[in-house]
Amino acid sequence: MASGWDASAQAWIAVQGDDGDFGRVHVLDAPMLAIVEQLAPARVLDVGCGEGRFCRMLADRGIITTGIDPTAALIDQARALHPHGDYRIATAEAMEVEAASCDMAVCYLSLIDMADLDAALARIVAAIRPGGHLLIANLTSFNTAAVHVGWEKPLLGEPRFPIDHYLSERPVRTAWRGIDIINHHRPLKRYMQALLSHGLMLTHFDEPPATGGPPDKRDRYNRVPNFHIMAWRKPA
Ligand SMILES: C[S@@+](CC[C@H](N)C(=O)[O-])C[C@H]1O[C@@H](n2cnc3c(N)ncnc32)[C@H](O)[C@@H]1O
Structure with missing residues (x-):
């Protein structure tokens, strides 16, 4: 099944603009950067780097970065900026990165895009040095179980955000603002069990709220499950 990313690349670049979209600017960037600053990696591998926004933010902080993404038009933009x-064109599942070559791997809203989670995690974890870290921002499974339905607005009563078929792993088509892609819904246990199976240790977990942006958008965001952040440590 095509992921839709090649056809969506220009719309994605437009939606990110100069600074990033709402969820990045007002929800995830600050807590993601706080963890990076706390763990102080010298080398970071950003898997599913898109048009390179987070790599540029890390490079501005003196960190050596490698960005991996299968979408050629996004890697072209990353290189131009x-x-x-x-920056290298590859899927996480097939990337060839030197073993134990980074202090931290980052998956910034990209695990949901990877069709084969086990193959992807095997390569990602192999790239992290012993004692290094895996930093993840992901759409929560409670959100991806609802995304095909979205907000329901009944004629009477409160809008609802219904979850369905939570335990069934499946590709889910999702489209907004010219972007039309496949995300992969997986129940939370699927991610946790896969990460635990590599011997990784969870060191941080958060579901950060939106703290800025237009108040109506911030309040709507904070009503439902959206993103979580996890940091895992590879045993030394
Ligand atoms: C939601 S975007 C996030 C991009 C970037 N991390 C950011 O936060 O702006 C998901 C990215 O995952 C990439 N992607 C899709 N399939 C992938 C795979 N199998 N391995 C790695 N990246 C993948 C897409 O090309 C896209 O750039």
């Missing part, structure tokens, strides 16, 4: 950066 960060000519000295290291």
Whole structure:
């Protein structure tokens, strides 16, 4: 099944703009950067880096970055905006990265895009040095179980955000603002069990709220499950 990312690349670049979209600017960037600053990695591998926004933010902080993404038009944009950066076209499942070569791997809203979670995690974990970290921002499974339905607005009563078929792993088509892609819904246990099976240790978990942006959008965001952040440590 095609992921839709090649056809959606230009719309994605437009939606991110100069700074990033609502969820990045007003929800995830600050707590993600706080963890990076706390763990102080020298080398970061950003898997599913898109048009390179987070790599540029890390490079601005003196971190050596490698960005991996299968969507050629997004890697072209990443290279154009960060000519000295290291950007490579590959899926997480098939990327060839030197073993134990990074202090931290980052998956910033990209695990949901990876069709084969086990193959992807095997390569990601292999790229992290012993004692290094895996930093994840992901759409929560409670959200991806609802995304095909979205907000229901009955004639009477409160809008609802219904969850259905929570335990069934499946591809889910999702479309907004010219982007039309496949995400993969997996129950939370699927991610947790896969990460635990690599011997990783959970060191941080959060469901950060939106803290800025237009108040109506912030309040609507904070009503339902959206993103979570996890940091895992690979045993030394
Ligand atoms: C939601 S975007 C996030 C991009 C970037 N991390 C950011 O936060 O702006 C998901 C990214 O995952 C990439 N992607 C899709 N399938 C992938 C795979 N199998 N392995 C790695 N990345 C993948 C897409 O090309 C896209 O750039």
